[in-house]
Amino acid sequence: MQGNGEDHANDDTLPATARAVGFASPFDRAEWFDLLAAHGFAEQGRHDARGDCGAVSAWLPLRLEKPGHVSGLTCWYSFAIRPLYDGPAHPGERGEALRDLFARLRGRAARLTLYPVPAIDGLPGDLAIALRAAGWWVKAAPAGDRHWLDLAxxxxxxxxxxxxxxxxxxxxxxxxxxxxxxxxxxxxxxxxxxxxxxxxxxxxxxxxxxxxxxxxxxxxxxxxxxxxxxxxxxxxxxxxxxxxxxxxxxxxxxxxxxxxxxxxxxxxxxxxxxxxxxxxxxxxxTRADFGTGNDAYKRDWMNRHDRLWRIEAFNPARLAAWGPASKAFARSLLRKDI
Known part of the structure; x- marks a missing residue:
C-alpha cells in the first residue's frame, strides 16, 4: 500500500514508540528530540516529518535553519541522525514510508541537510534512494569519522x-x-x-x-x-x-x-x-561507540572505523534550491559521492 501523499495535521509529533532500524541509541528516541527542542535547538521551528505505508509510519525530526531549508534535529552531542519507524512493516514498506515522507516534505522545503548519518543498517543508501524516488536531487558524501568497538x-x-x-x-x-x-x-x-x-x-x-x-x-x-x-x-x-x-x-x-x-x-x-x-x-x-571524530587516541581502544556521511538534498520544484544545488554538485565532482 502506497502512502497517500497527503499531509497529516500540523500537530503530528514523533511518537514515543518510534525506533530506528538496528540497535537502539539514546539519540533515536522522542525524549532526546524533545530535550533538544526544550534547550533551544529548534528555535526557528521544529517539524516531525512523517510518511506512511500500510501500518508503518516513517519519522524524521527536523528543524528550520532558514526559510525553505530544514535539517536533522541534532546538536554537537548527537552521534547520529536516522529515520525512525512506528508500527509493523511488511517487506519494502519502510522504504515506501520513507519515500512518502520525503515526497510530503517537498511541499514545505527547498533544501534538506542530514548530518551525521552513520554507515549502518542500510544507511546512507536507503536515505538517498528514498529521496531520489521522491524527486529530490541528492548529494551524499563522507564527512567525518566514527570509531567503535565490536567485541564479537x-x-x-x-x-x-x-x-x-x-x-x-x-x-x-x-x-x-x-x-x-x-x-x-x-x-x-x-x-x-x-x-x-x-x-x-x-x-x-x-x-x-x-x-x-x-x-x-x-x-x-x-x-x-x-x-x-x-x-x-x-x-x-x-x-x-x-x-x-x-x-x-x-x-x-x-x-x-x-x-x-x-x-x-x-x-x-x-x-x-x-x-x-x-x-x-x-x-x-558487545559494542562501544566513541561518537563522532577521528581523534588518534580512539584507535587505541576501538577496533572498527566507519565514515560518517552528510546528505544534501534539493527540491527541483523550488527555484531557491537551484543555486545551492549547482554549487554542491560542482564540488562533488572531486569527491566519492553516492
Whole structure:
C-alpha cells in the first residue's frame, strides 16, 4: 500500500514508540528530540516529518535553519541522525514510508541537510534512494569519522590483550603506583557531576557547548538506568571524569576530560580502562561507540572505523534550491559521492 501523499495535521509529533532500524541509541528516541527542542535547538521551528505505508509510519525530526531549508534535529552531542519507524512493516514498506515522507516534505522545503548519518543498517543508501524516488536531487558524501568497538564474542581479557602494548603497559604501571583512585557511578550524583564540570573547565577542551542540556540528558539517562560515570581523584582531588551510557548492548562514550597537570599519572587512561571493564563484564555490552571524530587516541581502544556521511538534498520544484544545488554538485565532482 502506497502512502497517500497527503499531509497529516500540523500537530503530528514523533511518537514515543518510534525506533530506528538496528540497535537502539539514546539519540533515536522522542525524549532526546524533545530535550533538544526544550534547550533551544529548534528555535526557528521544529517539524516531525512523517510518511506512511500500510501500518508503518516513517519519522524524521527536523528543524528550520532558514526559510525553505530544514535539517536533522541534532546538536554537537548527537552521534547520529536516522529515520525512525512506528508500527509493523511488511517487506519494502519502510522504504515506501520513507519515500512518502520525503515526497510530503517537498511541499514545505527547498533544501534538506542530514548530518551525521552513520554507515549502518542500510544507511546512507536507503536515505538517498528514498529521496531520489521522491524527486529530490541528492548529494551524499563522507564527512567525518566514527570509531567503535565490536567485541564479537570477545571477553574483556581477550579484547584487552589485543590493545596496543603501550596502552596496556601504561595502565599496568600507573595502576601499580596507586596514585589514582577510581569511583564508578550507575546513577546521577550531583557532586560527581559538579566535579566533572570543574574538570572540564580546567581541561584542554573548548568551552562546553550546552552544560544545562548535557546535565538534563545525564539525569534522564540515570532515570532510565543507562547512566554510567567515572571519576578519578589524586589525593582526594578530582582530576578526570567520563560520562557514558549503556543501551541495547552498546556503551556510548559521551564525554571525557582530565586536568592537564595530572597527565603524568594518566588518570584518564586508568578511568577509561575501569569503565571498559565495567561495561563489558558487568553490563555485558558487545559494542562501544566513541561518537563522532577521528581523534588518534580512539584507535587505541576501538577496533572498527566507519565514515560518517552528510546528505544534501534539493527540491527541483523550488527555484531557491537551484543555486545551492549547482554549487554542491560542482564540488562533488572531486569527491566519492553516492
Amino acid at each position: 564474542g570477545l571477553t574483556h581479557d581477550l579484547w584487552w590483550d589485543g590493545r596496543p602494548g603501550a596502552l596496556r603497559n601504561t595502565v599496568k604501571r600507573k595502576a601499580k603506583k596507586g596514585v589514582v583512585d577510581i569511583a564508578l557511578f550507575t546513577r546521577f550524583d550531583a557532586d560527581a557531576w559538579a566535579a566533572y564540570e570543574t574538570i572540564y573547565a580546567a581541561s584542554w577542551k573548548p568551552e562546553e557547548g550546552d552544560p544545562a542540556l548535557l546535565r538534563a540528558f545525564a539525569e534522564a539517562e540515570s532515570a532510565r538506568g543507562t547512566f554510567r560515570m567515572g571519576l578519578a581523584r589524586i589525593d582526594g582531588t578530582p582530576v578526570a571524569a567520563q560520562y557514558w551510557t549503556v543501551e541495547d548492548g552498546t556503551a556510548f562514550i559521551h564525554k571525557l576530560a582530565h586536568v592537564e597537570d595530572s597527565l603524568k599519572a594518566s588518570p584518564g587512561t586508568l578511568l577509561s580502562a575501569a569503565l571498559f571493564r565495567h561495561v563489558i563484564e558487568v553490563d555485558g555490552v
